[in-house]
Amino acid sequence: MMKLASFSLPLFFFFIHIASAANSISSSSVCPTNSCADGLQIRYPFWLSQGSLPDQYCGYQVFGLICGDSYPIFSILGLYYIVTDIDYDNHTLHLVDYDTFNQTCPRALHSVPLGSLPLSHSPLNLNLRFYYNCSSHPSGATPIRCLTSGMNESFGFVEGNEIRGFDWSKNCGEIVTVTVMKDRVTSEGLMNEYKEAMNEGFVLDWQTAQSCVECEASDGLCGYSNTKKEVLCFCNDGSVQSNSCSGKHRAHLPKLIIGLIAAGVGALLMCIIIFFTRRKISLIISTDYWKTKKKDENIESFIRNNGPLPIKRYTFSEIKKMTNSFEVKLGEGGYGNVFKGNIANNYPVAVKVLNASKGNDGEFINEVVSISRTSHVNIVTLLGFCLEGSKKALIYELMPNSSLEKFICQKDLGPNYPPLSWEKLLQIAEGIAKGLEYLHSGCGTRILHFDIKPSNILLDKNFCPKISDFGLAKLCSKTHSIVSMLDARGTFGYIAPEVWNRNFGGVSYKSDVYSYGMLILEMVGGKQNIESEISDSSDVYLPHLLYKQIELGKNIAEDDDMSREESEIAKKMTIVGLWCIQPMPSDRPPMNRVIEMLEGSLEQLSIPSKPCMFPPIIPTNGEEICATNGVLSLSADYQCGR
Structure with missing residues (x-):
């Protein structure tokens, strides 16, 4: 046998x-492949219109293309876009606005109106916001010179990064949102990068057209009859049905094949x-098997109930393919390993493969559900995930400059990691603050991160910071300022006191503010190498040392090579950080106020009360030391991510 x-x-x-x-042979004969002058394949679900609409065609009704001079042209609700690439494996469509293609000074005329089309914006995209013909503007705003019209000027920003406190809609004649690729622009270099970015275009994902669901479910290819004005279903046996093949194509298979x-x-x-x-079916009756099966079913159910998710789900074989069988390891931790990979259009990604043996199901769910609801230049982009039994993976955009943790101590960075200037550190601090403000109030659901620390701040090629690792995040309604938590969560040294001791107050978004304060104080301490003053003592609290310098009027910047501007940046970051780590949540500023403090002048900042948030220590030389028993602190041994 x-x-x-x-x-x-x-x-x-x-x-x-x-x-x-x-089936494949008969399908290709019914739905042939076409191309324009550029040689790009046009096949199902797209179809080529040769000047006039055919009597019937195979493909989605709204996915008809026409051949332009060099490229196929795609019409979206009456607007025209050049098709530069179609990825049939990943269901992505790369488009460039026909109205601005190859212009030396492009002026966007419209956004991308998807309406009810079976299309959605890719996580690889980013929105720019242009304000045209502005009669006035705030100081510090850089105009787009080539779009100046008389006395009026035009401005561009990464959406969400506009200068605050100014009514742009009231002072500008027209506002247009433009979609570009995320990796083509930065907030700092936008004025030099936006032209090329618009010329590179953007990516759309396509889904199954609603009118074609039944046809494709029956293994048919969807089409349309212009004469009958109805949906057609092209079957594998060569027949054409009205809505679906309904199993007819199977009946036409040769009886010999069916018998075999x-x-x-x-x-x-x-x-x-x-x-x-x-084998006595030992696997089926195994207790561990049923526990694992039940656990995976619970995760599947949770993801379905929180969907539909705007990110792609990959199989584990696809994960192996995109990482070339896990060839290049980028890092590792208690959660698992991170590998370098590539997805559509050879786009580089970081693939985090979670350890199957770790109890990380809750963190996996948190990461997928919470971060998939975000879209901000200072939040890392989750491009996809894999959930296949015990095999779990997360696919992120790749950050070439790793994490902020590498730069805080500035030791042994190597040639690929140059020391960061004070100006760049301030920009990073502002970017993190804007990302947190977005999480707290900018997206549909308030997201509390609960693990803000240097290793969770990733830096792209232009050192733009992106908040990552949402494994401990908690989603809550914007109408509730206090959240319920049964357990403390976070990393030692960055946990707000109320997270573990409710005597300090309720847990809220102010808990992230505390972690952020500890983070920027560590940035100042690492840049100034303050740990050399602390020596090997674990009883000296970094915020206390920084507060003492400010209280005594001592210059934060002891380095003779530092300019006055750099010294002011260091002092500003220190004062803001001290405000953020006040013991009582009500005394900490919200993130929008933190942004205003960082962007404002030093003279406008007042010095907060001394943060009494370090372990009790024995006073020396009669010095009075403020201490609170039992409160978590950032000791010298933990500085710089040690």
Whole structure:
């Protein structure tokens, strides 16, 4: 019997392959592949219109393309876009606005109106906001010189990064949102980068058209009849049905193939029965098996109930393919390993593969559900995930400059990691603050991160900071300022006191403010190498040392090479950080106020009360030391991510 099994198994798949090949041949004859001058393949679900609409065609009704001078042209609700690439494996469409293509000074005329089309913006995209013909503008705003019209000027920003406190809609004649690729622009270099970014275009993902769901479910290819004005379904046997193939194509298969497939299936089932009988089906009755199955079902159910998710789900075989079988490791931690990979259009990504043995199901769910609801230049982009039994992975945009943790101590950085200037540190601090403000009040659901620290701040090629690792995040309504938590969460040294001790107050978004304050104080301490003053003592609290310098009027910047501007930046960051780590949540500023403090002048900042948030220590030389028993602190041994 086992010999029969060894024969029937490959025989079964051989006949399945024959049937599949027959279907493929008949499908390609019904729905042929076309191309324009550039050679780009145009095939299902897209179709080519040769000047006039055909009587009937195979493809989604709204996915008709026409050939331009060099590229296919795609019309979206009356607007025209050049098609530069179609990725049929990943269902992505790369487009460039026809109105601004190859212009030396592009002026966007419209946004991308998707309406009810089976299209959605890719996570690779980013929105720019242009304000045209502004009669006035705030100081510090850089105009787009080539778009100046008389006394009026025009401005561009990464959406959400406009200068605050100014009514742009009231002072500008027109506002247009433009979609570009995320990796083509930065907030700092936007004026020099936006032209090329608009010329590079953007990416859309396509989904199954609602009118074609039934047809594709029956293994048919959807089309349309212009004469009858109805949906068609092109079947694998060459027939054309009204809505679906309804199994008819199977009836047309040669009886010999059907008989052989049935014989192969019977032999295969016999082998399976014998195999599991001899093994006494130990796997099926295993307690661990059922626990794992139940756990995975719970995760699946949670993700479905919080969907639909705007990110792609990958199989584990696809994960192996995009990482070239996990060839290049970028890092590792208690959660698992991170590998370098590539997805559509050779876009580089970081793939975090979670350890199967770790109890990380809750963190995995948090990461997928919370970060998939975000879209901000200072939040890392989650491009996809994999959930296949115990195999779990997360796919992120790749950050070439790793994390902020590498730069805080500035030791052994190597040639690829130059020391960051004070100006760049301030920009990073502002970017993190804007990302947190977005999480707290800018997206549909308030998201509390609960793990803000240097290793969770990633830096792109232009050192733009992006908040990552939402494994401990908690989603809550904007109408509730206090959240309920049964357990403390966070990293030692950055946890707000109320998270572990409710005597300090309720847990809220102000808990993230505390962690942010500790983060920027550590940035100042690392830049100034303050740990050398602390020596090896673990009883000296970094915020206390920084507060003492300000209280005594001592210059934060002891380095003779530092300019006055750099010294002011260091002092400003220190004062803001001290405000953020006040023991009582009500005394801490919200993130929008933090942004105003960082962007404002030093003279406008007042010095907060001394933060009494470090372990009790014995006073020396009669010095009075403020201390609170039992409160978590950032000791010298923990500075710089040690």
